[in-house]
Amino acid sequence: MSWQLALLLLFGMLSTLMAIGVPVAFAFVAVNMVGAVVFLGGDAGLMQLARNAVASITNFSLTPIPFFVLMGEVLFHTGVAMKAIEAIELLIRRVPGRLAVVAVVAGTVFSAISGSTIATTALLGSLLLPEMLRRGYEPKLAMGPIMAIGGVDMLIPPSALTVLLGSLAGISISQLLIAGILPGLLLSIAFVGYIIISAMLVPGLAPRDDEFKRVSGWARWRPLIVYVLPLFVIFGVVIGAMVAGWATPTEAAALGAVATVVVAAAYRALTWRGLMQALMGTAAISGTILFIIVGATTFAQILSFSGGANGLVSLVAGQGLSPMMVVAGMMAVLIMLGCFVDQVSMMLITLPFFMPLVQVLGIDPLWFGVLFLICMQLGLLTPPFGLLLFTLKGVAPPHITMAQVFRAVMPYVLFSAGMLLLIMLIPPIATWLPRMMFK
Amino acid sequence: MSSLDRFYRGLINGCGVISAVLIGVVAVLVTLDVVMRNVGLSNLPWIVEISEYSLPVATFLSAPWLLHSNQHVRVEILVSALPHQVARRLDQLADLIGLAGSLALVWYGIRIIVDSRAIGSLIIKTLVFPEWWLFVPLPAGAALLVIEFVRRMLNRSLGAAS
Numbered sequence: 001m002s003w004q005l006a007l008l009l010l011f012g013m014l015s016t017l018m019a020i021g022v023p024v025a026f027a028f029v030a031v032n033m034v035g036a037v038v039f040l041g042g043d044a045g046l047m048q049l050a051r052n053a054v055a056s057i058t059n060f061s062l063t064p065i066p067f068f069v070l071m072g073e074v075l076f077h078t079g080v081a082m083k084a085i086e087a088i089e090l091l092i093r094r095v096p097g098r099l100a101v102v103a104v105v106a107g108t109v110f111s112a113i114s115g116s117t118i119a120t121t122a123l124l125g126s127l128l129l130p131e132m133l134r135r136g137y138e139p140k141l142a143m144g145p146i147m148a149i150g151g152v153d154m155l156i157p158p159s160a161l162t163v164l165l166g167s168l169a170g171i172s173i174s175q176l177l178i179a180g181i182l183p184g185l186l187l188s189i190a191f192v193g194y195i196i197i198s199a200m201l202v203p204g205l206a207p208r209d210d211e212f213k214r215v216s217g218w219a220r221w222r223p224l225i226v227y228v229l230p231l232f233v234i235f236g237v238v239i240g241a242m243v244a245g246w247a248t249p250t251e252a253a254a255l256g257a258v259a260t261v262v263v264a265a266a267y268r269a270l271t272w273r274g275l276m277q278a279l280m281g282t283a284a285i286s287g288t289i290l291f292i293i294v295g296a297t298t299f300a301q302i303l304s305f306s307g308g309a310n311g312l313v314s315l316v317a318g319q320g321l322s323p324m325m326v327v328a329g330m331m332a333v334l335i336m337l338g339c340f341v342d343q344v345s346m347m348l349i350t351l352p353f354f355m356p357l358v359q360v361l362g363i364d365p366l367w368f369g370v371l372f373l374i375c376m377q378l379g380l381l382t383p384p385f386g387l388l389l390f391t392l393k394g395v396a397p398p399h400i401t402m403a404q405v406f407r408a409v410m411p412y413v414l415f416s417a418g419m420l421l422l423i424m425l426i427p428p429i430a431t432w433l434p435r436m437m438f439k
Numbered sequence: 440m441s442s443l444d445r446f447y448r449g450l451i452n453g454c455g456v457i458s459a460v461l462i463g464v465v466a467v468l469v470t471l472d473v474v475m476r477n478v479g480l481s482n483l484p485w486i487v488e489i490s491e492y493s494l495p496v497a498t499f500l501s502a503p504w505l506l507h508s509n510q511h512v513r514v515e516i517l518v519s520a521l522p523h524q525v526a527r528r529l530d531q532l533a534d535l536i537g538l539a540g541s542l543a544l545v546w547y548g549i550r551i552i553v554d555s556r557a558i559g560s561l562i563i564k565t566l567v568f569p570e571w572w573l574f575v576p577l578p579a580g581a582a583l584l585v586i587e588f589v590r591r592m593l594n595r596s597l598g599a600a601s
Binding site for chain 1: 473
């Protein structure tokens with residue numbers, strides 16, 4: 001079979017199965033079964049498929065995923081995150097679009113401690129959105145920042161998806177985690193600027209918000225020290241332990257997860273019920289991610305056995321295109337894919353093609369990894385399959401329509417696309433910090 | 440609710456609870472290991488291995504629970520745009536494909552266990568044990584997936600009949 005036909009068969013089946021609503025993990029399993037019979041020699045290939053299914057997730061580099069997710073879930077279910085948001089709210093006053101700014105700042109803080117974009121979006125959405133709508137914020141201004149900052153959570157460590165990308169693409173996980181910090185912060189700052197400027201220019205967007213609690217002095221700063229500072233300490237411990245080489249990413253993640261539980265206990269916020277909810281939420285989120293890997297893991301192998309991966313890679317590499325053009329092409333593919341499939345599938349489908357190209361063309365894998373992350377972040381926010389759009393819709397009041405949600409997120413999608421372009425042109429935005437820290 | 444129903448629900452939710460608790464326990468173990476090592480007390484290299492082996496157990500056990508609670512990631516855009524009748528047909532087809540995949544995982548999961556036992560493969564790291572132990576969660580979880588897919592299909596056709 002020619003490699004073109006092999007690719008057509010494998011991807012044709014995969015997209016058909018996904019489109020008719022087969023859960024993606026099972027779509028991969030089904031395609032792999034056919035692929036194993038056609039390309040891997042039938043019975044022996046199917047045995048290999050079963051062995052791979054187990055081997056793919058018996059992998060120390062994947063163990064940070066549940067722990068990073070657990071950190072966010074604990075703060076969410078014990079209510080500690082809520083206290084932190086209230087503390088931040090006390091500090092931000094007399095700013096146009098105040099609560100929207102609070103959402104971005106609180107989301108940035110929270111993302112430094114949560115490895116789950118869904119937890120961040122759900123938390124801010126259920127907490128701040130009803131309040132903003134009640135005070136007369138335009139739904140567009142109320143919802144957009146919450147989804148946008150949820151996406152940024154993916155860039156700011158800890159981040160479960162970053163771990164997965166590093167593991168699957170063979171990029172240093174610690175360096176990739178650090179590399180997301182600067183682009184993430186820059187995006188947060190840009191969001192705040194955009195909110196303030198648009199609230200000033202279009203007066204109907206946000207009410208003149210004088211409803212803040214009038215406290216001053218110690219009463220104003222105390223909550224920050226009590227509820228936000230410890231979170232930063234945990235962040236420092238997790239990142240510091242990794243950078244200093246005291247702990248592997250897995251160990252740092254486990255430390256962070258245990259530390260959040262300890263902090264919650266110190267606030268007397270820890271209950272068995274809350275802890276169990278956090279653990280169940282963690283099992284659900286990491287289970288869905290890891291089970292897709294189980295299903296998809298043989299897919300890459302079949303792609304290379306069928307000659308499909310190689311054929312396409314050498315076709316692209318042989319065109320004499322500049323590395324920049326190839327990278328731009330890959331980003332375009334990712335952005336398109338991101339509209340329709342989830343982040344884990346995006347990685348599993350494209351990495352078998354992309355990483356060999358990155359190698360052949362001498363592209364910096366760390367830089368490429370950050371670009372990949374931003375494309376996935378865009379995928380979280382772009383209709384029709386943006387996960388965070390549905391997360392927000394799930395916690396929003398019933399009168400909010402999906403179309404309103406789509407419209408609200410659009411400006412922030414443009415910002416992220418702009419960041420993608422900026423990092424393509426100025427790679428040090430992504431690579432300077434990790435290179436300096438891991439010298 | 441019949442007692443069989445109750446038992447099944449308990450079993451599926453139990454799978455979710457075990458996965459959840461396992462993640463928590465391993466987080467504590469790994470933390471202990473880091474702390475002990477850095478204070479210079481002792482080194483517990485088996486903990487790294489345990490944490491590695493816990494991932495497949497948690498994943499395969501949580502899979503049927505996630506299916507039961509409809510939490511597996513799926514692309515719904517096309518199905519939700521179709522007329523109700525057609526969408527239901529597609530759901531049935533999707534369940535059938537999931538069932539076939541799960542059956543294959545059960546069958547080949549058992550085959551690799553039998554194979555590995557016959558050869559007598561061992562995992563030799565800090566912990567030494569027969570390799571087939573690692574494979575057990577795969578057919579076990581897949582068998583529960585088979586049951587869950589059959590249950591979904593039965594429910595759908597019963598729903599259609601009434």
